[in-house]
Amino acid sequence: MFGLFKSDKYSFMLLAGLFLIVIQTLFDGWGFLFPMVLFGAMVYYGRKKRALGKGKVLFWIGVVGLAFTIFNLMAFKLVILGLFILLVIEFIRTRRHPRRLAPDFGDQSVDEDSIVSLPILLKNKWFGNQETPDQDYEWQDINIQTGAGDTLIDLSHTILPKKESVILIRHLAGRVRILVPYGVEASLRFSVVFGQAEFFEHKETRLINTSVAFRTDGYEAAEQKVNIVVSAVTGNLEVRRV
Numbered sequence: 001m002f003g004l005f006k007s008d009k010y011s012f013m014l015l016a017g018l019f020l021i022v023i024q025t026l027f028d029g030w031g032f033l034f035p036m037v038l039f040g041a042m043v044y045y046g047r048k049k050r051a052l053g054k055g056k057v058l059f060w061i062g063v064v065g066l067a068f069t070i071f072n073l074m075a076f077k078l079v080i081l082g083l084f085i086l087l088v089i090e091f092i093r094t095r096r097h098p099r100r101l102a103p104d105f106g107d108q109s110v111d112e113d114s115i116v117s118l119p120i121l122l123k124n125k126w127f128g129n130q131e132t133p134d135q136d137y138e139w140q141d142i143n144i145q146t147g148a149g150d151t152l153i154d155l156s157h158t159i160l161p162k163k164e165s166v167i168l169i170r171h172l173a174g175r176v177r178i179l180v181p182y183g184v185e186a187s188l189r190f191s192v193v194f195g196q197a198e199f200f201e202h203k204e205t206r207l208i209n210t211s212v213a214f215r216t217d218g219y220e221a222a223e224q225k226v227n228i229v230v231s232a233v234t235g236n237l238e239v240r241r242v
Contacts (some may be wrong), residue, residue: 039065086127125149129174133157139165146171154179155226156242162223170231178228179242185222186239187215194234200241 039062046059121132124145131152139158144151146169153167156179169176180186190197191211197204199214219225230237 035069036066039063039069090127122151122153141166141168143168144170146174148173150175150177152177152179154242155184156181160184160224160226165224165226167226167228167230169229171235172233173235175236175238176230176232177238177240179240180226182241183224185216185219185225186228187213187219187225188228188230188237188239189213190230190232190237192230192232192235192237195232195236197237199239 042058042062043066044062046055046057046062049055050059118140119138121137121140122130122142122144126147127149129150129152130146132154134154135157137158139160142153143166149171151169151171151174153176167178186199188197188199189211190207190213192207193209195207197207197212200216202214204212228239
């Protein structure tokens with residue numbers, strides 16, 4: 001079971017499956033569960049015994065049965081319809097207003113109280129991937145919420161201030177990658193329901209409803225350092241040197 005979480009695609013599959021179960025029970029109760037368990041068991045047993053003719057037959061019967069069962073679920077039809085509507089809306093919006101992740105430093109408004117509008121490196125997103133600019137950019141602390149998708153933060157294209165910089169991310173599913181230059185110390189707090197974490201040379205491959213915390217040896221005394229706080233339902237976190 002734990003091996004499944006080594007790939008991001010299984011995180012998305014798990015989240016989608018849990019969502020389908022909740023929606024389906026609201027419409028038709030638990031009647032769908034028995035055929036899904038039955039066909040799932042046939043797939044599992046057939047896959048283990050696929051070297052035998054009987055195993056192959058059971059495997060394909062289970063696959064076909066699962067497919068028909070899922071396609072007939074009301075929740076599945078609603079999810080497909082909802083995803084189609086979201087894709088259409090997102091397509092229309094991006095055609096009219098293309099998303100630009102590079103910060104805009106022009107026309108910063110200042111009112112009578114000297115309040116300055118600061119550039120935003122990354123934005124909140126429901127779906128899709130995003131990353132910091134691949135050219136030099138001015139650093140601003142990051143505080144974002146994301147739905148499903150991957151996030152890449154590359155600190156090698158910016159100059160961190162001589163103080164503690166902050167990266168705060170809350171997301172549902174996907175992979176978060178943070179690239180930290182040599183000479184910059186780092187601290188990490190990661191809370192996740194299902195996932196794994198990699199903090200430089202240290203790896204945690206079996207994280208289930210838990211929180212972990214790490215930091216480099218010279219963090220307290222360092223001038224340039226980054227404090228990373230990530231909360232996730234399911235997904236992987238990587239903090240690496242670059």
